[in-house]
Amino acid sequence: MHTPNTLKVDLYNKVQELIQSKITANHKSLSALKESVASESKSTAGDKHETGRAMMHLEQEKVMRQLTTNQKLKSIVDRINPEVKNKTVQLGSLVITNKISFYILAGLGQMELNGQNYFVVSFQSDLVQAFKGKQKGDQIIFKDQSYTIEEIL
Template sequence: MEKNIKLDLYKLAKTLIESKINENKLAIASLKESVGSESKSTAGDKHETGRAMMHIEQEKVMRQLANNQKLMALLDRVDPELVNKNIQLGTLVITNDIRFYIIGGLGQLELHGKNYLLVSFQSDLVQAFKGKKEGDLVQFKDKSYAIEQLL
């Protein structure tokens, strides 16, 4: 059953990132259109300030898009059906207290009535678990976690 959870989490993460990429692209198109219509205005200093603010926002959204595209490329390297016996990208870690999927920093998701953290490989949480295997105890932020399963 947990193996199916891993595939479901993968699909959910992929859908979430695709959605973010689409939102970024729509926002960029909208901002470009706004900058274009601002260019036709002749409001002087106020006009220049508005354009500058739109360019800043456009750059911010473009950075978000680039980050989301990198995350998608990372996801594309993961085989969600592979069962991992060590902590690495694509591992689903089940402990006595938390469940986390090392796929990218997407936050917490609920699936089939259980909460899962989708975390990046570079996160402090994953670093604390590196080198551990099923049955090991891990200390992280004044708490002890027993690794019940790695998938």
């Protein structure tokens, strides 16, 4: 069983692992694409060749954008100390409500830990903006739903 602080640290570590695995996958994709471009350059020339190279360059640009986004997420998450307990909802807070639990770090979506679902959300999300600055016991109406903050870690 998790104590509240180990729960937050475990979630934080899981987020770090997910972001790192995305960065690693981006690097592998870029390496594979660079090899493809190099081998494509050695093959025959012509329109088909140029189209293939253009498609690979577009894919490289897409992967580079994903890599940049993931590196930015990692730099945000790296600045958070998961052992700090917040009294109000802010960046780095794990917010437990009567309906959902969300961790304010980066927009990564739903994660499961020990059979519980948590939403890892960005500080800029509409949900967080509705909860920002609130405290344990506060009630918030968001998208016609009423939420009561049971705990902020």
